[in-house]
Amino acid sequence: MGWELYRSTDASAPVWNGTAGSSCTVLRAVLVNGYGSRNPAGWTEPFTGTNKAVFRSGAASIDRLHLRVQDDGPGAGTFRDARLRCFKTMSDVDTGTEPMPTVAQAANGLFQRKSTTADAAARPWMILADDKTCIILIDTGDIVAGVSCGSVCYIGDIFSYLPADSMGGFISARTHENDFAQTEMLFRFSTVQHGTAGCGYIRGRTNGVYEPRLINALIPGLATSTNGLFTGPMAHPNETDGMLWVVGPHVLWDVVGTLRGHLRGINTIPVNTANIPSYTEFSTITGTGELAGKNFILHRVANNVTWNNVSSLGIGAFETSEVPFSV
Numbered sequence: 001m002g003w004e005l006y007r008s009t010d011a012s013a014p015v016w017n018g019t020a021g022s023s024c025t026v027l028r029a030v031l032v033n034g035y036g037s038r039n040p041a042g043w044t045e046p047f048t049g050t051n052k053a054v055f056r057s058g059a060a061s062i063d064r065l066h067l068r069v070q071d072d073g074p075g076a077g078t079f080r081d082a083r084l085r086c087f088k089t090m091s092d093v094d095t096g097t098e099p100m101p102t103v104a105q106a107a108n109g110l111f112q113r114k115s116t117t118a119d120a121a122a123r124p125w126m127i128l129a130d131d132k133t134c135i136i137l138i139d140t141g142d143i144v145a146g147v148s149c150g151s152v153c154y155i156g157d158i159f160s161y162l163p164a165d166s167m168g169g170f171i172s173a174r175t176h177e178n179d180f181a182q183t184e185m186l187f188r189f190s191t192v193q194h195g196t197a198g199c200g201y202i203r204g205r206t207n208g209v210y211e212p213r214l215i216n217a218l219i220p221g222l223a224t225s226t227n228g229l230f231t232g233p234m235a236h237p238n239e240t241d242g243m244l245w246v247v248g249p250h251v252l253w254d255v256v257g258t259l260r261g262h263l264r265g266i267n268t269i270p271v272n273t274a275n276i277p278s279y280t281e282f283s284t285i286t287g288t289g290e291l292a293g294k295n296f297i298l299h300r301v302a303n304n305v306t307w308n309n310v311s312s313l314g315i316g317a318f319e320t321s322e323v324p325f326s327v
Contacts, residue, residue: 012036018115042131058131063169077178085109110173113151160261172200189314
């Protein structure tokens with residue numbers, strides 16, 4: 001399957017909202033069944049339950065993960081959040097081997113923020129997916145400094161610098177349930193911090209041994225210190241060429257000095273946070289120069305727990321055209 005953009009504005013698109021099972025419904029339509037004239041991304045659904053589902057990446061995936069989605073409102077946020085965890089194999093909707101993250105690392109898994117309200121209010125969404133990777137973007141209705149922000153989840157293969165990386169499966173989502181005042185992804189779309197410890201969980205090391213753990217992220221060329229901090233932000237627009245700059249990809253580093261690979265389709269716009277409210281949510285920009293022929297969707301997220309401050313805002317640029325360095 002090619003890299004596809006699915007969106008809530010498509011004809012016959014399913015609704016994502018704060019009710020039971022909406023995450024299962026949308027992911028089933030996008031990944032497995034298709035909807036309207038849209039073909040599915042090429043995943044399978046080996047197991048299902050009441051407001052639960054298991055989705056498995058397609059045959060082209062190197063590390064064919066099983067994604068378990070629990071959307072029956074077990075936590076304090078009820079249907080505002082769905083719970084996520086990956087497994088290597090599964091025998092039913094609740095039972096699997098080699099969990100990622102482990103229960104010790106995250107007792108209830110990670111969390112996909114669906115909506116700021118537990119009701120039927122439809123939330124705009126977009127999914128970038130093929131049969132290897134799924135990136136979920138939702139405008140949840142949460143407000144930061146008077147600006148709507150949303151959620152981001154990444155599940156599936158990274159682009160690994162190790163050919164046939166059998167432990168290159170990755171998941172990134174929220175670490176807190178029912179908490180819109182929390183860093184959206186485990187890594188940040190920040191104008192002042194482009195490197196952060198613990199951006200998401202990878203399934204194991206390059207030696208093929210199962211060992212789920214947090215992995216770090218940085219953007220090459222923007223790191224000015226050993227911990228990957230960037231002292232930006234860049235001017236808006238850039239004074240040299242009058243352009244809005246998209247930078248990336250987000251490179252994953254496993255241990256000191258070891259670059260594991262990078263995330264597919266995810267980039268950052270390192271502008272001053274004060275300018276972020278001027279960008280329309282889910283607007284599209286077209287690349288020029290080296291990025292000619294590439295298109296990007298803009299999506300606002302919160303970067304830290306000081307959620308009521310404009311400095312908490314970040315903005316991701318998600319490539320909707322052919323993904324560079326595709327797996």
